[in-house]
Amino acid sequence: xxxxxxxxxxxxxxxxxxxxxxxxxxxxxxxxxxxxxxxxxxxxxxxxxxxxxxxxxxxxxxxxxxxxxxxxxxxxxxxxxxxxxxxxxxxxxxxxxxxxxxxxxxxxxxxxxxxxxxxxxxxxxxxxxxxxxxxxxxxxxxxxxxxxxxxxxxxxxxxxxxxxxxxxxxxxxxxxxxxxxxxxxxxxxxxxxxxxxxxxxxxxxxxxxxxxxxxxxxxxxxxxxxxxxxxxxxxxxxxxxxxxxxxxxxxxxxxxxxxxxxxxxxxxxxxxxxxxxxxxxxxxxxxxxxxxxxxxxxxxxxxxxxxxxxxxxxxxxxxxxxxxxxxxxxxxxxxxxxxxxxxxxxxxxxxxxxxxxxxxxxxxxxxxxxxxxxxxxxxxxxxxxxxxxxxxxxxxxxxxxxxxxxxxxxxxxxxxxxxxxxxxxxxxxxxxxxxxxxxxxxxxxxxxxxxxxxxxxxxxxxxxxxxxxxxxxxxxxxxxxxxxxxxxxxxxxxxxxxxxxxxxxxxxxxxxxxxxxxxxxxxxxxxxxxxxxxxxxxxxxxxxxxxxxxxxxxxxxxxxxxxxxxx
Numbered sequence: 177x178x179x180x181x182x183x184x185x186x187x188x189x190x191x192x193x194x195x196x197x198x199x200x201x202x203x204x205x206x207x208x209x210x211x212x213x214x215x216x217x218x219x220x221x222x223x224x225x226x227x228x229x230x231x232x233x234x235x236x237x238x239x240x241x242x243x244x245x246x247x248x249x250x251x252x253x254x255x256x257x258x259x260x261x262x263x264x265x266x267x268x269x270x271x272x273x274x275x276x277x278x279x280x281x282x283x284x285x286x287x288x289x290x291x292x293x294x295x296x297x298x299x300x301x302x303x304x305x306x307x308x309x310x311x312x313x314x315x316x317x318x319x320x321x322x323x324x325x326x327x328x329x330x331x332x333x334x335x336x337x338x339x340x341x342x343x344x345x346x347x348x349x350x351x352x353x354x355x356x357x358x359x360x361x362x363x364x365x366x367x368x369x370x371x372x373x374x375x376x377x378x379x380x381x382x383x384x385x386x387x388x389x390x391x392x393x394x395x396x397x398x399x400x401x402x403x404x405x406x407x408x409x410x411x412x413x414x415x416x417x418x419x420x421x422x423x424x425x426x427x428x429x430x431x432x433x434x435x436x437x438x439x440x441x442x443x444x445x446x447x448x449x450x451x452x453x454x455x456x457x458x459x460x461x462x463x464x465x466x467x468x469x470x471x472x473x474x475x476x477x478x479x480x481x482x483x484x485x486x487x488x489x490x491x492x493x494x495x496x497x498x499x500x501x502x503x504x505x506x507x508x509x510x511x512x513x514x515x516x517x518x519x520x521x522x523x524x525x526x527x528x529x530x531x532x533x534x535x536x537x538x539x540x541x542x543x544x545x546x547x548x549x550x551x552x553x554x555x556x557x558x559x560x561x562x563x564x565x566x567x568x569x570x571x572x573x574x575x576x577x578x579x580x581x582x583x584x585x586x587x588x589x590x591x592x593x594x595x596x597x598x599x600x601x602x603x604x605x606x607x608x609x610x611x612x613x614x615x616x617x618x619x620x621x622x623x624x625x626x627x628x629x630x631x632x633x634x635x636x637x638x639x640x641x642x643x644x645x646x647x648x649x650x651x652x653x654x655x656x657x658x659x660x661x662x663x664x665x666x667x668x669x670x671x672x673x674x675x676x677x678x679x680x681x682x683x684x685x686x687x688x689x690x691x692x693x694x695x696x697x698x699x700x701x702x703x704x705x706x707x708x709x710x711x712x713x714x715x716x717x718x719x720x721x722x723x724x725x726x727x728x729x730x731x732x733x734x735x736x737x738x739x740x741x742x743x
Contacts, residue, residue: 177483181509185475188433188513189468192440196464199441200448206356207329207349207449209233218355225351236342239684242330243677245346246323250290250673253319257286257312261304270305271380272395277303284661289313291672292320292554294406294413294524294647295664297656301395301416306378313413314402318362321409322353324556327676328446331560334683335584336453338691343683357442358409365404365438373427376400399424407438410554412524412647420514420527421503432506432527436514439523443552446559454584458702463562466710470551471520474540479512481537501532512537519544522554524647531634531650538650542637545644547718548603554645557672560679564596567682569706569713573699582698585691592685595678600717602674606643606667611636619659625652638664643671 205212226233237245260267261282265275277285281297288295289312300309326349333343370376375396382394399415403425406413416422426432444464451460483497502511511528518525519541530538544551550562566583571593574581581588614620614635624631634650641648642664649655655664700706 177479178509181479181483184433184509185479185513188436189472191437192444193464195437195441196444196448199445200452200460203325203357203442203445204449204452206352207344208453209348209352212356214356214360222351222355225355226348229347231345231347231351233345233348236345238341239330239334239343239680239687242343242346243680246327246676247673249319249323249346249350253290253316254286257289257316258282260308260312261285264305264308267305267307269307269310269378272301272305274303274305274308277308280658280661281656284665287665287668288647289316289411289413290320291645291668292324292409292411292522292557293642293645293668293672294411295642295649295655295668296413296417296647297661297664299417300414301397306397309402309415310398314398314405317402317405317409317411317413318354318358319350321405321411321555322350322358324410324554325353325357325442325446326350326556327680328556328559329449331563331679331683332446332450332453334686335450335563335586336455337687338585338689340687341684343680343687358405361408362401362404365408365434366400368434369400369403369431372431373424374400374403374431375424396424403435404438406525407435407523408442408555410439410443410521410523412518412522414525420525421529426527429505429510432510432514435525436517439517439521439525440552442555443521443558446556450559450563456584456702459584462702462707463559463566463710465707466714467520467551467558467562469707469711470547470714471516474516474520474544474551475513478516478533478537478540479509481534481540482508482512484534486534498532498534498537501529503527515541516544518648519646520549520551520553522549522557522645522647524641526648529651530637530648531652535629538633538637541648542633542640543718545640545646546603546607547714548600549644549646550714557645557675561675564599564679564682565714565717566701566710567592567596568600568717569710570699570701572713573709577697577699579697579699582692582694583701585693586686586689587692592682595682595685599675599678602670603643606670607636607639610639610643610663610667613663614639614660617659619657623654623657623660625654639667642667645672 202212261277264270264277284297326346329349330343376398377396378398382396384392384394386392397415402415405411414425416425420426420435426435447460447464448457450463451457485498489498497508502508506527514527515530530541548561550558550565552558553561567588570581570583570588615632624634626634634653637650638653638655645668
C-alpha cells in the first residue's frame with residue numbers, strides 16, 4: 177500500500193460526500209414536484225407523457241396499487257428484451273450479422289436486466305446486435321434504475337407522511353426520475369466518455385491489419401451511451417465481454433475515476449433525500465456514516481490483500497502485490513477500489529477480474545453483496561435495503577430499553593419488523609440453497625473450472641451476485657448452460673421482487689401511522705451510538721446467514737495459498 181494509493185481513496189470519498197447534498201437537494205425537489213432549473217425545458221415533455229399515457233399526475237396510489245403497477249411495468253420490460261433477442265437475426269442495426277439468441281439465454285438476460293442485475297452469460301460484441309444493445313438493454317438500464325429510485329422514494333414517503341393511505345404515483349415517479357435525473361446526467365456523461373476515447377457509432381465493425389499482417393475485426397458500436405447509464409444507474413452490464421477492463425469501455429485513468437464516482441453518486445444522494453423529506457438532514461448523514469464505515473473497512477482489507485499478494489506469488493519472485501487479472505493502466509489501488517465500489521453498490525461492472533484476486537481480496541466483494549448491498553447499494557435499492565436494517569436496529573434498541581421502538585416520529589411495530597425480516601431472510605434462502613445444489617448437481621459441477629475452495633467460491637459468488645442483483649462474477653464458472661440460466665434467473669427474480677414487496681408493505685404501513693413527537697425516552701438516531709448499532713445489526717445478520725458458508729471458501733483458500741499448498 178502507498179500514500180498515493182490512499183490519497184486516491186480519500187479523494188474519491190471526499191468527492192462523494194461533497195456531491196451528496198446538492199444532488200440530494202435537486203432530487204428532493206424533483207420527487208416533490210417542485211420547480212427545478214430544467215423545468216422550463218422538461219415540464220412540457222413531462223406533461224405530454226402523462227397526456228399520451230392517460231396518467232393523472234395528481235392522483236396518488238395505495239402501496240399495493242403502486243407495487244402492482246411496478247410489477248406490470250416489469251412484465252412489459254421482460255417481453256421487450258426477450259422478444260428483440262429472439263428476433264435479433266431479422267431486425268435492423270445488426271452489422272455483425274448476429275443470430276437469434278437461444279431461448280434459455282434470452283430468458284436469463286431478460287430477467288437479469290429488468291431486475292437491475294445485468295448478469296451476462298454471453299459476450300456482448302459476439303452475441304448482441306446494436307439494436308438489442310439499445311432498445312433492449314440500454315433502454316431497460318434507464319427504467320430499472322428509475323424503478324429502484326422510485327421505490328426508495330416511496331418508502332421514504334412512508335416515514336415522512338402521517339395518517340395517509342398513499343405513497344405516491346409509480347408512473348409519475350419513474351417519469352420524473354428518468355426525465356429530470358437520469359437522462360440529463362447521462363447526456364453530459366456520454367459526451368465526456370466520447371471525449372475520453374469511447375466509441376459511439378452505428379457503423380460496422382472495423383477490420384484492421386496487425387503488425388504480423390493478420391486480419392483482425394475490432395468491435396465498436398453505441399458504447400458510450402450504454403456505459404453512462406450502466407454506471408450511473410448501477411446496472412453494470414458491459415457492451416463488451418471484458419466490461420470496464422476493455423479499453424473501449426474504460427479508456428483512461430480519468431474515465432475510470434469518473435465511472436467510480438458515478439456508481440455511488442445517486443445512491444449516496446438518496447440519504448440526503450431521506451433526511452430532507454423527514455425534516456432532519458442529520459438522519460440522512462447518520463445513514464451515510466453507516467455506509468461509509470462499512471465501505472472504508474472493505475476498501476482497506478481489499479487494498480491490503482491485493483497489495484500484499486501471497487507467499488506463493490512471492491516464492492515465484494512476483495513481488496509488489498497481486499497484478500493478475502488487473503489492467504496495468506489502473507494498477508492495484510484503482511482495481512481494488514473499483515471492486516469494492518461495484519459490489520457495495522449493485523453495479524457489478526468490473527475493471528479487473530475478481531476471480532484473480534487474492535482469497536481475502538475476493539472475499540470483500542462477496543461479503544458486500546451478501547450483506548444486501550446496502551453500502552450505498554444500487555440506486556434506490558441500497559437505500560430501501562438499508563432502511564430495512566435500520567428498522568431492525570431500532571427494534572433491537574427498543575428491546576434493550578423496554579420501550580416501543582420509534583424512528584423519525586413513527587412507531588416501529590410487529591408488522592414492520594416481520595416485513596423487514598421477510599425481505600432480508602429471502603436472500604440467504606436463494607444464495608445458500610442454490611449453492612448447495614450447484615456444488616453437487618453433475619451438470620452444474622461440470623461448469624466449474626476449479627476444484628476445492630476456489631471452485632466452491634465461484635458457485636457461491638454466482639448465486640450471491642444473482643440474488644443480490646449485482647451481476648459481477650468469478651469468471652472461472654461457465655454460466656451459459658440451461659441449469660445456470662434458469663436457476664440464476666430465479667435467484668435474480670426473487671432477490672429483487674421478494675425484497676421489494678415487503679418494503680412497500682412497510683411504506684404503506686408507516687404512511688398510515690400518526691407522527692409522534694420525540695420524548696425524553698426516544699432513542700437518538702443521529703449520533704455515533706445509532707451508527708454503531710446499525711453497523712452491528714448488519715454484521716450480525718450477515719454473520720448468522722452467510723459467514724459459515726464464507727469460511728468454507730475464501731478463508732480456507734487464503735490459508736492454503738499462504739501455506740504454499742494448491743487445491
